[in-house]
Ligand code: ASP
């Protein structure tokens with residue numbers, strides 16, 4: 001069997017853990033598996049490197065930032081290859097250049113275009129474990145780029161697809177995907193299985209276990225993903241194509257605090273206003289998520305929407321700067337909001353799900369500010385202070401068994 005084993009930063013945060021990972025790999029190797037390992041940088045290395053760059057410069061070039069950040073994964077990968085050698089495992093570390101991981105040229109958030117898997121395959125054929133640096137690629141100018149924070153998961157899935165691996169195992173400090181964040185929902189439980197779509201919603205909406213692009217890619221190339229603990233034995237959670245179910249199959253409840261709400265008050269109630277406002281934001285690459293427009297009255301209307309917390313100030317400034325031109329009354333920004341989402345197959349076709357969710361929130365006195373739904377998700381925007389209480393109540397109604 002051919003497998004990719006990916007270990008996150010906390011699993012390789014010091015020498016002891018790196019040696020422990022090496023032992024884990026030895027165990028798999030003894031079973032006769034062909035193994036590619038993908039690693040993150042040790043512990044908080046990436047954060048530390050970013051902080052170091054800030055000490056040097058207020059606005060370092062993106063190219064140099066990527067050159068700096070890609071060193072983190074080279075450190076962990078070479079150290080692991082040494083640890084494997086000491087255990088008698090034939091291993092070689094490869095960076096993105098050597099593993100031929102080609103990306104586009106979006107520094108800091110590059111997308112993988114293709115992987116020429118010949119080198120990796122040659123190492124496997126020679127009986128070696130290939131230890132590949134996660135989170136990085138090279139562009140057509142042979143610059144080193146990074147794939148965006150948490151991008152090592154995406155490297156692992158991309159390699160699994162490129163070499164035709166049977167499985168891609170993501171080892172982390174939790175033992176799988178949970179129905180809710182165990183830090184706020186004590187009775188959250190581990191899922192044995194989750195569909196790609198369910199996982200994608202969970203990853204996008206705040207369950208920070210997997211990089212959402214890795215799930216997208218796994219779905220596209222039909223790579224079976226397993227999320228499991230690097231510290232203890234266990235089956236973890238398998239992410240795969242969902243079985244066709246007609247009934248309701250709830251995956252979990254997520255909380256995302258990294259959102260902000262903007263409200264544009266007193267816009268003219270005439271065609272084109274929404275377009276004009278959102279066009280200015282899209283020119284600045286700001287994604288808008290939940291959108292609510294009030295019913296027009298006295299020739300005026302309001303538009304309320306959410307953006308990611310990182311874009312909040314910029315979005316506010318852009319819109320504030322449009323006041324004169326578009327003639328609206330005011331714009332407000334609230335950064336203390338959270339999204340609480342219920343995720344699962346069959347949500348839209350079981351109409352009482354929404355009612356039950358709203359009732360659960362009502363019962364614990366949580367006020368809903370905005371609502372959005374998709375086929376497999378209901379999201380409400382609530383006050384940040386109330387999000388944990390609301391999530392717990394929703395989890396209790398749907399997942400307490
Ligand atoms: N080391 C990178 C980060 O901290 C990539 C990863 O861990 O997946 O974001």
Ligand code: MG
Nearest residue numbers: 008150209211
């Ligand atoms: Mg991660």
